[in-house]
Amino acid sequence: MKIGILTSGGDCPGxxxxxxxxxxxxxxxxxxxxxxxHGGFQGLFESETEPLTxxxxxxxxxxxxxxxxxxxxxxxxxxxxxxxxxxxxxxxxENVKRMGLDAIVCIxxxxxxxxxxxxxxxxxxxxxxxxxxDNDVWGTDQTFGFDTAVTIATExxxxxxxxxxSHRRVMVIEVMGHKAGWIALHSGIAGGGDIILLPxxxxxxxxxxxxxxxxxxKGHTHTIVVVAEGIxxxxxxxxxxxxxxxxxxxxxxxTRQTVLGYVQRGGSPSALDRxxxxxxxxxxxxxxxxxxxxxxxCLKGNEITSIKLSEVNDKLKLVTxxxxxxxxxxxxxxxxxK
Ligand code: F6P
Numbered sequence: 001m002k003i004g005i006l007t008s009g010g011d012c013p014g015x016x017x018x019x020x021x022x023x024x025x026x027x028x029x030x031x032x033x034x035x036x037x038h039g040g041f042q043g044l045f046e047s048e049t050e051p052l053t054x055x056x057x058x059x060x061x062x063x064x065x066x067x068x069x070x071x072x073x074x075x076x077x078x079x080x081x082x083x084x085x086x087x088x089x090x091x092x093x094e095n096v097k098r099m100g101l102d103a104i105v106c107i108x109x110x111x112x113x114x115x116x117x118x119x120x121x122x123x124x125x126x127x128x129x130x131x132x133x134d135n136d137v138w139g140t141d142q143t144f145g146f147d148t149a150v151t152i153a154t155e156x157x158x159x160x161x162x163x164x165x166s167h168r169r170v171m172v173i174e175v176m177g178h179k180a181g182w183i184a185l186h187s188g189i190a191g192g193g194d195i196i197l198l199p200x201x202x203x204x205x206x207x208x209x210x211x212x213x214x215x216x217x218k219g220h221t222h223t224i225v226v227v228a229e230g231i232x233x234x235x236x237x238x239x240x241x242x243x244x245x246x247x248x249x250x251x252x253x254x255t256r257q258t259v260l261g262y263v264q265r266g267g268s269p270s271a272l273d274r275x276x277x278x279x280x281x282x283x284x285x286x287x288x289x290x291x292x293x294x295x296x297x298c299l300k301g302n303e304i305t306s307i308k309l310s311e312v313n314d315k316l317k318l319v320t321x322x323x324x325x326x327x328x329x330x331x332x333x334x335x336x337x338k
Contacts, residue, residue: 103124127288161224180228
């Protein structure tokens with residue numbers, strides 16, 4: 001068998017470990033031939049591939065980014081006419097045939113799962129692996145990349161405590177997460193955040209300000225506010241900037257903001273992410289070998305299993321009010337916005 005691997009959407013630590021996992025299992029255990037498709041789904045149109053061997057993926061385990069390159073290009077554009085869609089379908093099928101691919105492993109987040117599902121519906125043999133630092137892919141307990149991002153964000157929060165305390169300030173830190181607040185929730189708890197704001201839960205600036213003033217009255221030297229970038233703000237203002245400005249206005253306490261940004265996505269994966277990526281990659285090769293297509297590899301408890309792409313399609317895994325992190329967080333005195 002000959003299989004192609006592509007990586008699509010925002011990159012994250014652990015993609016290369018996944019590529020390595022798929023390749024090593026596919027080549028060493030199942031005797032397959034593997035090629036890497038460059039630049040995400042765009043690579044299906046341009047047929048830009050490179051052969052991947054056990055040797056060529058050696059040494060990838062601890063590296064950041066993706067050796068195959070990525071893009072947010074979708075195989076089927078939303079606004080395309082029926083005619084355009086048919087033409088793109090024809091092109092993809094023709095190219096996949098020409099490349100001699102029996103199956104394609106797509107590594108990506110929610111957008112990728114959606115596109116991959118469409119590819120499987122036009123008859124291609126597709127297996128996917130979920131990846132995103134946001135951890136918001138439905139159907140898996142965790143995505144690789146998330147643990148690394150939480151570790152980086154936690155270290156950043158740890159570092160903000162001392163400078164906030166020296167200056168008796170409020171520190172607002174904005175972390176990634178447009179729709180889902182998993183990074184803010186986990187790093188906020190791990191880093192000892194006092195207030196955590198998530199896109200999924202409403203917040204009230206007056207309530208937050210009262211919590212902050214109360215803390216200072218009790219003798220606390222500083223307050224740490226962890227904000228997910230996707231929280232609602234007035235006129236779509238940037239989350240960290242908006243919250244910091246509003247807090248300073250309401251409390252009169254000097255407030256600073258830090259936007260963590262892309263460092264959360266770059267660099268070497270944590271041990272946990274390397275292991276998760278390797279297991280998921282190897283499992284993807286197993287699904288291909290079994291001809292078990294139209295599936296996404298997933299983590300359930302401590303077991304790697306798989307779920308139908310039709311079930312994952314168009315869903316998001318979001319934080320809910322009854323999530324144990326939120327429930328226990330409230331019990332230890334963390335304010336989640338109200
Ligand atoms: O990969 C998910 C994510 O990291 C979001 O949390 C973030 O907002 C987004 O990607 C930004 O990515 P880009 O600027 O590459 O589109």
